[in-house]
Amino acid sequence: MxxxxxxxxxxxxxxxxxxxxxxxxxxxxxxxxxxxxxxxxxxxxxxxxxxxxxxxxxxxxxxxxxxxxxxxxxxIGNKSPNMNIRRWNDGKILAVQPLMDMAGFIGHxxxxxxxxxxxxxxxxxxxxxxxxxxxxxxxxxxxxxxxxxxxxxxxxxxxxxxxxxxxxxxxxxxxxPRSSGYACYRAYFKGDCLANVPECQPILNHDCLNIWIGPDMHLVQNTLRDGEEFNWILTHRDTEDITESWFQPGDMSDVRNLVKDWDPMIVSAVSATSSCLDWKICYRAPIxxxxxxxxxxxxxxxxxxxxxxxxxxxxxxxxxxxxxxxxxxxxxxxxxxxxxxxxxxxxxxxxxxxxxxxxxDVRNRWHNSLKSLTDGMEIDPDELKIKNRWxxxxxxxxxxxxxxxxxSARVKEELASGNLTPLFGDEGPSRELLARDAYGKIKDTQSNKVPLPTLTV
Ligand SMILES: Cc1cc2nc3c(=O)[nH]c(=O)nc-3n(C[C@H](O)[C@H](O)[C@H](O)COP(=O)(O)OP(=O)(O)OC[C@H]3O[C@@H](n4cnc5c(N)ncnc54)[C@H](O)[C@@H]3O)c2cc1C
Structure with a gap:
């Protein structure tokens, strides 16, 4: 131009x-x-x-x-028909769900x-x-x-x-942005980096997706392109003061420490990983x-x-x-x-x-559902599944x-009267909340309350 x-x-x-x-x-x-x-x-x-x-x-x-x-x-997408939701410490499969019900095609x-x-x-x-x-x-x-x-x-x-x-x-x-209270460590690398790690063999060389869930943490693992590429994302509690970025390097020793008591299959993959990114998950309130x-x-x-x-x-x-x-x-x-x-x-x-x-909803169920189980109790697999089919x-x-x-009939009337209704009404996040920064500091104090729809899945 x-x-x-x-x-x-x-x-x-x-x-x-x-x-x-x-x-x-x-x-x-x-x-x-x-x-x-x-x-x-x-x-x-x-x-x-x-x-x-x-x-x-x-x-x-x-x-x-x-x-x-x-x-x-x-x-491009992961060809695995199913994903496995596993217990954090021993890798026991707690639920199996078709990948298409969960996330559709997962790819780079x-x-x-x-x-x-x-x-x-x-x-x-x-x-x-x-x-x-x-x-x-x-x-x-x-x-x-x-x-x-x-x-x-x-x-x-x-x-x-x-x-x-x-x-x-x-x-x-x-x-x-406001802190969500969570962050992800993320790594994506060539699958052959793990070729000599015996514990990882079940999750190499073929497309698969596994999710380990534990108290206040979960780890998603993807093997793609018939094992050519390998990816893990560890979501954990984090309130540290850094801005949201797709490029912030993560500290691998922190990651290894977070998962040190986890299932050896995934611990060994994390241990063999040379670098990762540290991505703070920030919220923005609905506008x-x-x-x-x-x-x-x-x-x-x-x-x-x-x-x-x-x-x-x-x-x-x-x-x-x-x-x-x-x-x-x-x-x-x-x-x-x-x-x-x-x-x-x-x-x-x-x-x-x-x-x-x-x-x-999914994150909260994955992070909390095992907390209330006492010895010998089994979890209902449906409690762990992603409910995205709708x-x-x-x-x-x-x-x-x-x-x-x-x-359009409603909007025409609103445009004619000059009185456009906001996307949500009187009781939700205020302008004050919207204007808080990631760590709660208020940047704008005009109030404009608005209610949010509830989750119905
Ligand atoms: C670098 C990066 C990595 C990501 N990685 C993942 C991931 O691994 N997994 C995942 O689920 N989601 C990821 N996302 C988020 C995901 O891509 C988005 O949620 C989704 O694709 C919808 O994105 P979007 O097009 O609305 O915004 P974005 O993907 O953020 O695209 C916005 C674009 O606008 C451009 N832009 C911004 N300001 C201006 C301006 N003033 N003038 C001109 N251009 C401008 C930006 O450079 C950018 O290319 C990532 C996003 C980014 C930016």
């Missing part, structure tokens, strides 16, 4: 997407398939193969398949990201790498890059992740709207609803957002972007919130078509 200032020229409506993570790329595909022109800006100059295991559920895969991306994703985030990029490029959409969005004009609407160039569109979509600048614009303040005051800027993916790793739904929910927002823009018709964005957030919020809460059968596009008339 060479022009210093670009305005819409043709009749096609133009969508500007900030961020080319999995959410922004899914959005580019969905918008393309609804016939919109897509401009996508990414601040990173070149992507690396970052992260490790990420789940893509059937709820996302059925949408991605409509956008021409399926076989490539299935090829970087590989999924590459597959998404390739599909977007195949569709003729250029990803403008090294283009950082610095500011927004929400009435125009337009974005301005750090190099001073301004681009106009019909709608701006903030798919700019957990540290989103677009969210700041939508909220009117910066809502800092009362995903849409700017003008209705022309909307949030999508982690920028408005980050998930815990135990939900295995971060990328999948971002993909659903993309499908719903694109269809809402089509159903609302030209010149009706605020109607589309406000219907989108109302269609999405309750489902996304329940998906977020399901991650907390998430996977959902078709986000079908749901949007089914509920459009009802929700």
């Amino acid at each position: 060479s022009a210093s200032s670009v305005t819409p020229t043709g009749p096609r409506r133009r969508v500007i997407i900030v961020g080319a993570g999995l959410g922004g790329l899914a959005c580019a595909m969905a918008m393309h398939y609804q016939g919109f022109e897509v401009l996508i800006f990414e601040k990173i100059k070149q992507f690396l193969r970052l992260g490790d295991s990420l789940g893509l559920g059937d709820n996302a895969l059925k949408l991605l398949r409509r956008w021409g991306l399926y076989d490539q994703l299935v090829a 985030r970087g590989d999924y990201h590459t597959a998404f990029i390739e599909r977007v490029e195949e569709l003729g959409i250029k990803i403008n790498m090294g283009h950082e969005v610095e500011s927004f004009d929400e009435e125009a609407p337009s974005i301005t890059l750090t190099d001073g160039r301004t681009f106009f569109g019909d709608i701006i979509i903030g798919a700019d992740g957990i540290k989103s600048k677009t969210r700041e614009l939508v909220l009117g303040f910066s809502d800092a 009362p709207t995903w849409v700017s005051k003008s209705g022309k800027i909307a949030l999508l993916g982690d920028s408005c609803h980050p998930h815990l790793p135990t939900s295995a739904q971060g990328a999948s929910q971002a993909t659903e957002d993309a499908a719903v927002l694109a269809l809402c823009l089509t159903l609302a018709g030209p010149g009706n972007v605020p109607l589309a964005t406000h219907v989108y957030e109302k269609l999405r919020f309750d489902r996304v919130r329940q998906s977020q809460l399901s991650g907390e 998430l996977y059968s959902f078709d986000a596009e079908e749901d949007t078509r089914r509920r459009w008339d009802e929700i």
